[in-house]
Amino acid sequence: MLNLFPPDAEQNLLPKDGIVYYFGRVYDVVESSQIFDKLWTEIDWRNDEAFIYGKRIVTKRKVAWYGDEPFEYTYSKTTKTALLWTEELLQIKQKTEEVSGETYNSCLLNLYHDGSEGMGWHVDNESEMKPEGAIASWSFGAERKFAFKHKESKETVEVWLENGSLLLMKGATQKHWLHRLPPTKKVKTPRINLTFRTIV
Numbered sequence: 001m002l003n004l005f006p007p008d009a010e011q012n013l014l015p016k017d018g019i020v021y022y023f024g025r026v027y028d029v030v031e032s033s034q035i036f037d038k039l040w041t042e043i044d045w046r047n048d049e050a051f052i053y054g055k056r057i058v059t060k061r062k063v064a065w066y067g068d069e070p071f072e073y074t075y076s077k078t079t080k081t082a083l084l085w086t087e088e089l090l091q092i093k094q095k096t097e098e099v100s101g102e103t104y105n106s107c108l109l110n111l112y113h114d115g116s117e118g119m120g121w122h123v124d125n126e127s128e129m130k131p132e133g134a135i136a137s138w139s140f141g142a143e144r145k146f147a148f149k150h151k152e153s154k155e156t157v158e159v160w161l162e163n164g165s166l167l168l169m170k171g172a173t174q175k176h177w178l179h180r181l182p183p184t185k186k187v188k189t190p191r192i193n194l195t196f197r198t199i200v
């Protein structure tokens, strides 16, 4: 099911068991490309590490983590310490709070060089995160498809994430729905994703 509602319609994309709002393009094309360039050069991008079946994997996708404090965060058996906000990230955090009506204290950033890089089915429910806390997800650069899959019924919901757009996941979403960023041969350009979260 593709999202056909107008950009700013606050329509829950999920038919049940969670809440996902797609706000469409919040930043225009010029602002979005300025933000993309700043993040590309100023963020301390690192290759992501994961342990899958005990094997260390270094992903091509790059990641970074920023926050209010040097929070520690563990996923895929690796622990990271948050860097303190940059000026640019603080401005985007403020915008995120205005648009979504929620507050955040940290942000995980992903840099996908092209469509060959993506993220497999997962939920964001690490123990450090506020239970049922809102997760606000920005897209800058290449447009990519994003998908949700219900854990029991296997229903799927898809949405195109446009340049400069904001997606909000909240309520029971992480409990009942997986999400992913599928790889695609069609996309040849990079995308930067920011997910604002609350660590407790």
Ligand SMILES: O=C(O)CCC(=O)C(=O)O
Pocket: 108, 110, 119, 124, 137, 146, 179, 180, 181, 193, 195
């Ligand atoms: O790149 C995206 O849009 C999603 C990233 C994501 O799901 C995550 O960082 O947990």
Ligand SMILES: [Fe+2]
Pocket: 122, 123, 124, 179
């Ligand atoms: Fe996620």
